[in-house]
Amino acid sequence: MEGQKKGTLIIIGGAEDKKRDCTILTKVAELSGGREGKLIILTAATEYPSKVGKEYKNLFQRLHVPNIDAMHIETREDADDPEKLQRMESASCVFFTGGDQLKITSLIGGTKTDRLLKEAFSDGLVVAGTSAGASAMSETMITSGDDDEAPKRCTVKMAPGLGLLSGVVIDQHFAQRGRIGRLLAAVAQNPYVLGIGIDEDTAVVVKPDETFEVIGSNAVTILDGIHLSYTNVSESNPDDILALTDITLHVLPQGYEFDIRNRVPILRR
Numbered sequence: 504m505e506g507q508k509k510g511t512l513i514i515i516g517g518a519e520d521k522k523r524d525c526t527i528l529t530k531v532a533e534l535s536g537g538r539e540g541k542l543i544i545l546t547a548a549t550e551y552p553s554k555v556g557k558e559y560k561n562l563f564q565r566l567h568v569p570n571i572d573a574m575h576i577e578t579r580e581d582a583d584d585p586e587k588l589q590r591m592e593s594a595s596c597v598f599f600t601g602g603d604q605l606k607i608t609s610l611i612g613g614t615k616t617d618r619l620l621k622e623a624f625s626d627g628l629v630v631a632g633t634s635a636g637a638s639a640m641s642e643t644m645i646t647s648g649d650d651d652e653a654p655k656r657c658t659v660k661m662a663p664g665l666g667l668l669s670g671v672v673i674d675q676h677f678a679q680r681g682r683i684g685r686l687l688a689a690v691a692q693n694p695y696v697l698g699i700g701i702d703e704d705t706a707v708v709v710k711p712d713e714t715f716e717v718i719g720s721n722a723v724t725i726l727d728g729i730h731l732s733y734t735n736v737s738e739s740n741p742d743d744i745l746a747l748t749d750i751t752l753h754v755l756p757q758g759y760e761f762d763i764r765n766r767v768p769i770l771r772r
Contacts, residue, residue, distance in 0.1 A: 509624065509625055509627070509711040510623070510624040510625070510626070510627050510628040510629055510630060510711070511534055511627075511629045511630075511708065511709065511710060511711065512629075512630055512631070512632075512640055512667060512668060512707075512708070512709040513527070513530060513531055513534065513629065513630070513631035513632075513706055513707075513708050513709075514631075514632060514637045514640055514668075514673060514699075514701060514706060514707050514709065515527055515631065515632065515633035515634070515636070515637055515675075515701070515705070515706040515719075516633075516634070516637060516675040516676060516677060516700075516701030516702050516703050516704070516705045516706065516719075516721070516723075517601055517633055517634035517637070517675045517676045517701075517703050518634075518676065518679075518703035518704055519633055519703075519704050519706070519719070520704050520719075520720070521558075521562055525562070525566065526718055526719055526720070527704065527705075527706045527718060527719050528562055528563070528566060529566055530706070530708065530718055531563075531596065531598060531629075531631045532563055532566040532567065532568045534596065534629045534708075535568060535595050535596030535629055536595040536596070537567055537568060538567055538568070538569060539595075540568065540570065540595035540596060541570040541571075541572070541593050541594050541595050541596075542563055542568050542570065542571045542572070542594070542595070542596045542597075542598060543571075543572050543574055543590070543591055543594040543596070543597045543598065544556050544559045544560060544563075544571065544572070544573040544574065544598050544600065545574055545575075545576065545597055545598065545599050545600070545636075546573060546574070546575045546576075546600050546602075547575065547576040547577075547599070547602075547606055547607050547610050547611060548599060548600055548601060548602030548603050548604060548606050548607050548635040548636060548639075549600050549601065549602035549603075550602065552573075552575035552577075553575075555600050555601075555602075556573030556574075556575065556600075557573065559571075559573070559598065559600065560573050572590055572594075574587060574590060574591070576610050576611065576616065577610075578610065579610055579614055581610070582610055582611050582614035582615065582616040582617070583614050583615045583616070587616070588615055588616065588619055591616065591619055591620075591623075592619070592623075594623070594628065595628070595629060596628070596629040596630070596631060597620065597623075597628065597629075597630050597631070598631045598632070598633075598636070599630075599631065599632035599633070599635070599636025599639065600632075600633060600634075600635075600636055601633050601634030601635045601636060602634070602635045602636075603635055604635040604636070604638040604639040604644055604645075604646060604664070605646050605662065606635075607635065607636065607639045607665070608639055608644070608662065608663065608664060608665060611665070612663070612665070617665070620665070620667075621666070621667070624667055630667060633675075634675050634676065635675075637673055637675045637701060638664070638673050638674070638675055639664050639665050640664060640665060640667050640668050640673060641664045641665075641666070641667070641668045641669070641671050641672055641673050642663065642664055642666045642668070642669050642670075643661050643662070643663060643664060643672050643693075643696065644661065644662060644663070644664035644672065644673065645659055645660070645661055645672060645673070645674050645685065645686075645689055646660050646661060646662045647659075647660045648660060648682070648685035648688070649684070649685060650680045650681050650682055650685070651680070651681035651684070652681075652684045652685070653684050653744045653745075654684040654685070654687040654688040654691065654744065654745040654747070655684075655688060655739075655741065655742055655743060655744055655745060656688060656692075656736060656739055656740075656741045656742075656743070656745070657741035657742055658684050658685045658688040659685040659686075659688040659689050661689060661692075668709060668713075668763075670695070670696060670697060670763060671696060671697045671698070671699050671763065672686070672689045672690070672696050672697070672698055672699070673699050673700075673701065674686045674689075674698070674699070674700045674701070675700075675701050675703075676702075676703055677700035677701055677702050677703075677723075677724060678700075678702045678703075678721065678722070678724070679702060679703050682700060683700065683724065683726075686698040686700050686724075686726055687726060687745070687747060687750070688736075688745060690726050690727075690728040690750070691728065691731075691734050691736040691745050691747055692736060694728030694729055694731040694734075695728075695729060696728075697725060697726070697727055697763065697766065698724075698725065698726035698727075698728075699723060699724075699725055699726075700723065700724040700725075700726070701723050702719075702721030702722050702723065702724075703721060704719050704720045704721055705717065705718070705719035705720065705721040705722060705723060705757075706718050706719050707723055707761075709763070712764075713762070713763040713764050714760055714761065714762045714763065714769065715760060715761050715763065716758070716759070716760045717755045717756060717757050717758065717759050717760070717761075718757055718758075719757055720757070721756070722754050722755060722756045723754070723755050723756075723761075724752065724753070724754050725752070725753040725754075725755070725761060725768075726750055726751070726752055727750070727751040727752075727753070727766055728747070728750055728751075729751075729766060730749050730751060731747060731748065731749055731750060732748050732749040733746065733747070733748045733749075734746060734747050734748075753768050755768060758771060759771060
């Protein structure tokens with residue numbers, strides 16, 4: 504969609520603050536248009552849609568977003584339902600809750616909701632997602648893997664995501680669950696793809712020019728394998744520990760930015 508206006512992504516590492524400053528959710532509320540916007544809370548990923556939808560609805564109302572619609576998609580027929588599509592058409596922001604990212608893609612992928620979401624995003628829609636909702640944003644997503652393990656081919660499982668952001672793979676709850684090994688394994692399988700690990704109560708706000716700003720109380724880790732000089736990933740057995748040399752790693756806290764296209768941090772001097 505080169506040359507067209509693109510929307511903004513707010514990709515949240517999970518467990519965002521809901522009681523104190525609510526920095527990340529306040530940013531979602533602001534970018535959704537506040538009192539003038541319409542926020543759709545999409546609960547497709549969770550097993551507890553009523554509870555989770557109500558929680559986020561109350562939170563965003565507290566943050567001065569009065570026009571909120573909690574919508575659950577339970578089947579692929581739901582994702583093609585004209586009434587649900589009509590509810591989504593006027594949205595200024597769609598917020599994906601946590602749960603299971605495979606539920607998001609298997610229920611929505613290739614449906615009318617999927618097409619509407621992508622068309623609206625290319626017209627400027629804000630799309631936010633936390634935890635599973637964060638992983639689903641990219642073309643290829645991590646679906647599961649071993650925490651606190653050295654990188655192995657079997658450490659990570661991947662599948663197609665929603666495709667709103669290309670050239671990256673996202674992991675969430677990153678430092679808190681020790682997920683660097685599985686993100687390294689994902690990057691080893693395609694070093695062109697940037698690995699972005701987002702800590703809890705931390706988010707990246709991806710702008711239409713594909714730069715992002717870090718917000719929240721922890722950090723974002725970027726793994727860049729473009730200059731990888733050696734890996735044994737193609738010759739190794741699934742349980743073998745991977746060899747990787749010359750991986751570039753960046754750690755960015757709140758206020759720092761990163762240029763995805765040029766693969767460089769934008770540093771504050």
